[in-house]
C-alpha cells in the first residue's frame with residue numbers, strides 16, 4: 001500500500017545498553033526528515049546477534065529509556081519485544097506492530113548504517129522489506145559500502161535509485177532511503193567502556209540516564225562493586 005495519507009511511524013529497535021544521544025538524535029532527525037507522526041523505541045528482549053555480550057537486565061535498559069524518551073512528546077517506548085519473549089527478531093516485531101496499529105499505519109524501520117549492511121544475516125530479512133520501508137542513518141563504517149550493490153545482491157536486482165527522491169526503489173520491496181544526518185560517533189559499547197574505566201560519560205547520554213547509571217552502578221566491574229559494598 002502506498003504511504004500517502006497514512007500515519008508514518010518510525011521504529012527504532014536496539015539493545016540500548018545504554019540508550020545514548022546518538023539514538024535520540026537519530027529519532028529527532030527521522031521525525032523531521034521523514035515527516036513521522038512519532039518514533040517508537042523498542043528495546044530488544046534478547047538481541048539475536050549479541051549472544052556473548054554481557055547485557056544489563058531488560059529492566060535497567062527499560063528504565064533508562066523511560067528517562068530518555070518520556071520527556072519527548074513524539075517519542076514512544078514499546079514493550080512489544082518483552083511481551084513476545086524469546087529472541088527479538090525484527091520481522092516478528094514488525095508483524096506484531098502492524099497487527100496492533102492497523103493498515104492505516106506505515107512502518108518505517110530506522111537503522112544505523114552498521115546494522116543495515118548486516119541485515120542480510122537477520123532472520124527472514126527479505127520479509128522485513130515487504131512490511132516496512134527502511135531509513136538508514138550515517139554511522140562511521142570500517143569499510144565504505146555501496147548501497148545499490150548491496151540491495152541488488154541481497155534483495156532484488158531491480159532496485160534502482162529514484163533521482164527525484166533519492167530513494168532506492170524496487171517493484172518487489174518497499175523503498176530504502178539513506179539519510180544525510182548528523183554523524184555522532186557515540187556508541188553504547190564506548191560508553192560502557194568509559195564507565196568501567198571510571199571516565200565521564202556526561203553529554204553522551206541524557207543527564208537522567210547518567211543519574212540512573214550512577215545510582216545502580218551499572219557497567220562498573222564486579223570487583224569494584226564489591227569494594228563499594230565493603231565500604
Ligand SMILES: Nc1ncnc2c1ncn2[C@@H]1O[C@H](COP(=O)(O)OP(=O)(O)OP(=O)(O)O)[C@@H](O)[C@H]1O
Pocket residue numbers: 013014015016017022023026110111112113114115116137138139184185186187188189190
Ligand atoms: N551514533 C549513532 N548514529 C547512528 N545510528 C546509531 C548510533 N548508535 C546506534 N545507532 C543505531 O541504533 C540502533 C540500535 O543500536 P544499539 O542499541 O545496538 O546501540 P550501539 O551504540 O550500536 O550499541 P553497541 O556499541 O553496544 O553495539 C542500530 O540500528 C544502530 O546502528
Ligand SMILES: O=C(O)c1ccc[n+]([C@@H]2O[C@H](COP(=O)([O-])O)[C@@H](O)[C@H]2O)c1
Pocket residue numbers: 012013014015016042044047048049050088089090091115121122123
Ligand atoms: O531479526 C533479526 O534477526 C535481527 C538480528 C540482529 C539485530 N536485530 C535487531 O536490530 C536492532 C539493533 O540490534 P543491535 O544488536 O545492534 O542492538 C534490534 O532491534 C535487534 O533486535 C534483528
